[in-house]
Amino acid sequence: MERLHPRNDQDLAALIADARARARGLHVVGGGTRAGLGHPVAAGAVLDLSAFAGIEVYEPAEQVITLGPATRLSDVAAVLAEKGQRLSFDPPDTGPLFGEGAGLGTIGGAIAANLSGPARPRAGAARDHLLGVDAVTGRGEIFKAGGRVVKNVTGYDLPKLIAGSFGTLAAMTRVTLRVAGLPAASVTAVLLDLEAAAAGRVMQAIAGSALEPVALAYLPAATAVRCRHHPLAAAAVLARFEGPAAALPERLSDLQALAGPAAPIEVIEDEDSDETWSAIRDVAGLLPEGERALWRIAVPPAAGCTLAHGLAADLPGAHWFADWGGGRVWLSVPAGAEAGAALIRPRVRAAGGHAQLFRAPLAVKAAVPVFEPLEPGRALVESRVRDAFDPARILNPGKLG
Secondary structure, rough: OOOEOOOOOHHHHHHHHHHOOOOOOOEEOOOOOOOOOOOOOOOEEEEEEOOOOEEEEOOOOOOOEEEHHHHHHHEEEEHHHHHOEEOOOOOOOOOHHHOOOOOOHHHHHHHHHHOOOOOHHHHHOOHHEEEEEEEEEOOOEEEEEOOOOOOOOOOOOOOHHHHOOOOEEEEEEEEEEEEOOOOOOEEEEEEEEOOOOHHHHHHHHHOOOOOOOEEEEEEHHHHHOOOOOOOHHHHHHEEEEEOOOHHHHHHHHHHHHHOOOOEEEEEEEEEEEEEHHHHHHOOOOHOOOOOOOEEEEOOHHHHHHHHHHHHHHHHHOOOOEEEEEEEEEEEEEOOOOOOOOHHHHHHHHHHOEEEEEEEEHHHHHHOOOOOOOHHHHHHHHHHHHHHHHOOOOOOOOOOOO
């Protein structure tokens, strides 16, 4: 397949306009590590945006950074860390889930898929940190939206629309993000030997308390054993706290009082803590072995652990864990013909959530919708939005099904 290499915004606009005139679909890629997300793209050429990389402007005092979407997340993290800052939405490194190397994912891929890590309930989603975007629509039109300050939006907030669109509306050439300071100190409390239902109740109690955890997750024993860097290979609720070092011991004491004697607490600190949460963020405990499918499930937090435990019991060979205090469940199952979709999706809908087939063999994706099927009204709105940006469906055709 032909690979196109635009060098600047005008070059990109000309290539897209030419593709539209020829009714030729374009597979938009940056680093390519997230190409396995969504449905396979049916395109006549690859639109390689790797030239749009590098940090253009970084103002630590203003906590704002502008950079090319093909800039690697690992490079961004290193530059920010030098100034004691970070991307607080903590985008995951999904490369290994799709058979790619670690550390190769780009900021544009994270924005396009709206990917966020364990701190999402507290810090917000990727789109909440996107202040501005430069891009080219499927019409071949260059546009800019948003800017370098938080409150500058009049009319439609187009950056939030672009985030999570999987490259189907526009090809990004520049993004501006809000960054945040690194915490003075952090610590992870591990509440051991909790079964799924009890873990769900404990996480709800912690989330509803004044303890203000930065992240909450539950690892069943089978997943904990597989999770790299997790030093306590047992079923556990993990709660991460950040703030002044002097304040953290009191948080841990209050947590133990809330949990009671039935849930003894161990403490993970420093690099062990960071690596444990990186493994949770990157779904390392469910890295595929053989032909397996991975579901990403969003449900009300109170329902997550009980729902996942029931699904795993009825799907032989399934493994799972819950992030976001129970609001996000990762479920790994043998691929089979339809990866358990006939069981998973009705139960998830009944719990008030939705399920995305995050990773699966192509044969499964051909039989099962990757994304939760939209109701007719929402499908019509989505179609009209795409008509406005890319009426000929040039960009990533088929990606959303």
